[in-house]
Structure formats: structure tokens, C-alpha cells
Amino acid sequence: MTNTVEMWSVRGVFSLTGRVRHAAQQSNLSRPRGINAQRRGAKVLTLDTMNPNVKKMEYAVRGPIVQRAVQIQDELNSGTKKPFEEVVRANIGDCHATGQQPLTFIRQVLALCTYPELLKDDKFPADAKDRAERILDDCGGRSMGAYTESGGIRVIRQDVAEYIRQRDGFESNWESISFSTGASESIKSILELLNTTGPNGEQTGVMVPIPQYPLYSATLAEYNMFQIGYFLDEDNHWSLTNKELQRSLEAAKSQCLPKAIVVINPGNPTGQVLSKANIQDIIKFAKKEGLFILADEVYQQNVYAEGCEFHSFKKVLCEMGKDYSDVQLASFMSTSKGFMGECGLRGGYCEVMHIDDEVMLMFNKLNSAKLCSNTHGQAAMECVVNPPKPSEPSYELFTQEKNDVLKSLRAKASIVKETFDSIDGVSCNAIQGSMYCFPQLDLPQKLVDHAKSKNMHPDAFYCFELLENTGLCVVPGSGFGQVDGTHHFRCTILPQEEQFRSVMKRFETFHNDFMKQWR
Structure with missing residues (x-):
């Protein structure tokens, strides 16, 4: 060996033998060791040295x-x-922050579990008490x-x-x-399992609906995965077609x-509910192309439109029979949405x-690390x-409180569509489900040019002006993705009815x- 070799481990420098070790020791007296030493006096973590994938992340709803x-x-408060x-x-599906009251039964069980003396x-x-006892009996030391x-x-x-068995009519394995x-x-854990490098160094590609919930674009950026956007059809109640899936x-x-x-x-942000035929088409497409399905079904309790019904991907996949037993699926549910709204x-x-x-x-190992x-x-x-x-x-x-929440959401879904459809330059699809609408804005070219001259998306410029003049905080469609040349914003239907009107x-x-002003 003729060159000085520095070998680093978590405990410092490995031992070097003979002449090489002596040379390294003498050299270390006169020059800094390692990359950090070369930057002595400088900060290790800066905008230039941090993980570039994090810098690419965007999360529009915040x-x-x-x-x-x-x-x-804060200004109003002062x-x-x-x-x-x-x-x-x-701007965000935070139910309780906008005035929705917690359901009594949920909070009673939580209180009993937290303080068993009750x-x-x-x-x-x-x-x-029965629910709390059941939970505590399965907790170490009977403690949450x-x-x-x-x-x-x-x-x-x-x-x-x-619950899944009763919902779908097919067995579910608790394990x-x-x-x-x-x-x-x-969702992030499943994407982490899927994230590999192809034989020629390719990124893992994940198909994501456009408009999409920013969790997906942010996570794909964080994991250095490739986002394949497929467009939902706004003119057909934000449905999707196999033709568009194949094109993308x-x-x-x-x-x-x-x-x-x-x-x-x-759908989030679009508020559509997929038909069973649509879900069957997606499953067939996934089988044909060898794709893993991530079914985000956190709004399964939120369906409002007449003739619409929630169909779980699991149920439809099971109904399609053994020919589809090689289609892999992960489905997700949350307490944050539905009638519960327990986001925090x-x-x-x-x-x-x-x-x-x-x-x-491996999935269990990933969970165990958390x-x-x-x-x-x-x-x-x-x-x-x-x-x-x-x-x-x-x-x-419980039934009364649950129904009151869903009845109110259904009423506000109607208020939003009726209001937006009555205003010139705004159009909005019916809110079939979830907690959002995604109206389209027909913005004057003068405004579009002005916003672009300020290096802003036109819908972002609109949303800033809306906030400053009315106090209504919504999120521009550019934060979710949209067809080029169109402009939208996402608005929740969560504020209380009187406030919403x-x-x-x-x-x-x-x-x-x-x-x-801008025409």
C-alpha cells in the first residue's frame, strides 16, 4: 500500500499497521482529519448540506x-x-378545530382508559366501561x-x-x-417497503391521482421515488378512465x-365517490400491469350524494375471485375523518x-422499529x-350525535355547490363524499399574467387575496396538481353551518x- 488510507467507523479510526499507520499519525498532526475537520468552524447542517429530498417536499395544506x-x-387578536x-x-380537514364536538362515547372510553379510577x-x-375494561385487560400493567x-x-x-368482515362480507385476518x-x-410504511432501485438505477414509480392529497407528493419526494400523475376527469365528476391510466x-x-x-x-381534494365498476377497472389494470394498490379509504363514512355508495377495494377484489388472488392491496382507515373527527x-x-x-x-419489523x-x-x-x-x-x-354530524356535512356539501355554481366564473362538481370541494376558477388573463410576473401561481394569488379580504383560508389547486391552464382551490365543508353561510x-x-377589478 503506497497511499495513506483513512478508515472510519462509529468509534473513530480503525487501527492501521506499520508504515501506513505511522504516516497517518504524522499526517494528522499537520492537517485536519475527515470531511468535518476540513470544514472546521463551519456548521455541519445547512441548507446546502441537508438532505436534498427534504428540500423538494411540499405540503400545500400547511x-x-x-x-x-x-x-x-394574531393581528385580529391584538x-x-x-x-x-x-x-x-x-384549508384542512381538522373537524374539531372548526367547531365539531367530540362524540360522547369516544371521550368517555378514552377517559376511562386514561384514568381507570373513573x-x-x-x-x-x-x-x-365494558370497552375500557376490554382495552385495559390487553394493555401491559392495565395501563394505556x-x-x-x-x-x-x-x-x-x-x-x-x-368490523371489516361485517362491512364487506369476507373474512379478515387480524394479524x-x-x-x-x-x-x-x-401509507408511508408501505411506500417504504416498495421503494427499491431498478436494474438500471431507475426510481420506483407510484401512480397518484391528480389532483392529489399532498401527503403522496411529499412522501415520494422524501423517499426519492417517481410520481406518475394520472388525471381525474373533472367533466365527469372527477372519475377516472383506463385510457388515462394507461396513458400516464x-x-x-x-x-x-x-x-x-x-x-x-x-376523493381528496375532489370529493368524488368511485363506482364499483370503476374500482373493478382499477383492479384489472393493476393486475395487467403488475402494480401494488394503495387504497386510501379514510373517508369511507363520508358519502352524501344520492345514488353513491362506498365500496371497499377489499370487497371488490374478493368478489372478483381467484383470478385476482395475486393482486396485492393495502387499505387504510383513520379516526381523523368520518363522523369522529379525532385528528389529534x-x-x-x-x-x-x-x-x-x-x-x-419485514413489515412487522418496520413497525417494531417505531x-x-x-x-x-x-x-x-x-x-x-x-x-x-x-x-x-x-x-x-351515540347514534344521534353521529347522525347529526353527517347530516350537517351533507347540508354544507349542498350549500357549497349551490353557492359556487351561482357565481359567475366559478364552477363546482357535486360533493359526493369526503369533506372537500375543488371548484374551478375562470380567471381573467390580465390576472394570470400579473400573478406570473410575480412568480406566483394564479390560483395562489387569488387565494392570498381571498384571505386578506374575507378571512377565508383555502388552498390553491396548484398545491394538489391540476390540468395545465386550469385554476382551482380546495375548500373544506367543516366550518359550522351558520358560519359557513x-x-x-x-x-x-x-x-x-x-x-x-381584473377584467
Whole structure:
């Protein structure tokens, strides 16, 4: 060996022998060792040296418009006068933050699990106590503060399996179900398993609906995976076609190794509900092209439109029979949406189908590295999948509260569509499900040119002006993806009805004045 060799390990420099070791020692007296030493006095982590994939990430629902909304609310709180009294947060599906009240039964069970002394209190109904006892009996030391199994509390996973069996009419194996801190964590875990490098160094390609929920674009950027966008058909209630699926896939094959397709049903941000025929077509496409299916079904409780019905991908896949037993599927559910709206508890689960035992071991290993998901989120999911039964004391109140939430969401879905459709320059598809609408804006060319001259997306410029003038915080369509030349924004239907009617009137006044200004 004629060159000085520096070998680094987690404990420093490996031993070097003879002349090489002596040369290295003498050299180290007169010059810095290693990359960090060469930068002595400089910071290790800077914008230039950090992970470039993180810099590529974008998450529109908490982007710059939302940051400005927080500033405006602070200004209002400090006494600054504006043409409105409060910021209306319609940018994110955060149900309780917009006034939805927690369901009594869920909070009773959580309280009992958190402080078991309350089990002695006669104010709590017997069925809430029964659920809490069932959960605590399966917790180490009968405490919610103990780690659970990596996949989650066993009895709740068993109850999830029973819920799925009753929903779909097909058996569900509780060992194929794992809890996560929100559905987002499970989605990221599945993508992590799929992420490999192709034989020629290709990135893993994942098909994602456009418009899409920014979790997917952000995660694919973070993992250095390739996003294959397939467009939903706005003119046909945001449905999708095999022709578009095939077009987007063929266009991407030269740039990546396609391995998966994401489907969000009911849709976010578009609010559509897929028909069974649509789901069958997707499954056939996935089989033909050898794609893993990620079915984001967190809004399965939120279906409003007449003639629409939620069909789970698992149910449709099982109905299609043995010819499709090689189609692999992961489906996701959450406590954050539905009628529950328990976003902060971060409860979610994933069920996988047709996964090899060896791969399940790897998935479980991935989960075990995170120890376990939030136990309170798991307990909340127990209340969703094992709610009060007609013979139990909490049934009447639980059913009333659940129906009131869904009735209100259905009414607001109608208010939004009627309002937007009545305004010149705005068009909106019916909100069939989920908690969002994605109206299209017909913006004047003068405005489009002005926004671009400021290096802004035209719909982002519109949304900033909307916020500053009305206090309504929405997210520009450019943060979700859209057909070139079109402009949208996503608006939740979560603010309370009276507040929502008021803000819709402010929106109409703003929009009409704004369009006159730019025509």
C-alpha cells in the first residue's frame, strides 16, 4: 500500500499497521482529519448540506397561505381592524378545530382508559366501561401508558377484523391489520417497503391521482421515488378512465420502474365517490400491469350524494375471485375523518392482502422499529369499529350525535355547490363524499399574467387575496396538481353551518368585486 488510507467507523479510526499507520499519525498532526475537520468552524447542517429530498417536499395544506392566516388571526387578536372578525380555516380537514364536538362515547372510553379510577364512577355508562375494561385487560400493567404489540392492541385489531368482515362480507385476518399514528404513517410504511432501485438505477414509480392529497407528493419526494400523475376527469365528476391510466403509465415507463397505484376513495381534494365498476377497472389494470394498490379509504363514512355508495377495494377484489388472488392491496382507515373527527389522537390502521409471509415479517419489523402507535388513537378506533349496540345504554346518544354530524356535512356539501355554481366564473362538481370541494376558477388573463410576473401561481394569488379580504383560508389547486391552464382551490365543508353561510356570502362579494377589478 503506497497511499495513506483513512478508515472510519462509529468509534473513530480503525487501527492501521506499520508504515501506513505511522504516516497517518504524522499526517494528522499537520492537517485536519475527515470531511468535518476540513470544514472546521463551519456548521455541519445547512441548507446546502441537508438532505436534498427534504428540500423538494411540499405540503400545500400547511403552506405559506396557512402561515399568513395564522399571522392575520394574531393581528385580529391584538386589536388590528380588518373587514372580518376571524379567520375561517377551510384549508384542512381538522373537524374539531372548526367547531365539531367530540362524540360522547369516544371521550368517555378514552377517559376511562386514561384514568381507570373513573371505572368506579356511576356517571359513566356500562358499555363505555365494558370497552375500557376490554382495552385495559390487553394493555401491559392495565395501563394505556405501556407499549403495545408493534401492530397494536390485539383485541382492538380483532375488533377491526370483525368490523371489516361485517362491512364487506369476507373474512379478515387480524394479524394482517396493524395500527399506526394516523393513516399517513401506514401509507408511508408501505411506500417504504416498495421503494427499491431498478436494474438500471431507475426510481420506483407510484401512480397518484391528480389532483392529489399532498401527503403522496411529499412522501415520494422524501423517499426519492417517481410520481406518475394520472388525471381525474373533472367533466365527469372527477372519475377516472383506463385510457388515462394507461396513458400516464406508458409515458412514465422510460423514466422509472412503476410498482404501485394510489387511489383515494372517497376523493381528496375532489370529493368524488368511485363506482364499483370503476374500482373493478382499477383492479384489472393493476393486475395487467403488475402494480401494488394503495387504497386510501379514510373517508369511507363520508358519502352524501344520492345514488353513491362506498365500496371497499377489499370487497371488490374478493368478489372478483381467484383470478385476482395475486393482486396485492393495502387499505387504510383513520379516526381523523368520518363522523369522529379525532385528528389529534392520530389513530389509523392498515390492512394488507395477498402479502407473502416473508414480506409480512419485514413489515412487522418496520413497525417494531417505531415500537407502537399512539394508544389513545387505538382506543378511539375501538369505539369506531365496535360502537354501542342497540341494546346498550350509549346507543341512542351515540347514534344521534353521529347522525347529526353527517347530516350537517351533507347540508354544507349542498350549500357549497349551490353557492359556487351561482357565481359567475366559478364552477363546482357535486360533493359526493369526503369533506372537500375543488371548484374551478375562470380567471381573467390580465390576472394570470400579473400573478406570473410575480412568480406566483394564479390560483395562489387569488387565494392570498381571498384571505386578506374575507378571512377565508383555502388552498390553491396548484398545491394538489391540476390540468395545465386550469385554476382551482380546495375548500373544506367543516366550518359550522351558520358560519359557513356567512363566509359564503363574503366569498361571493369578494369574487365579484375581484373579477371586475381584473377584467
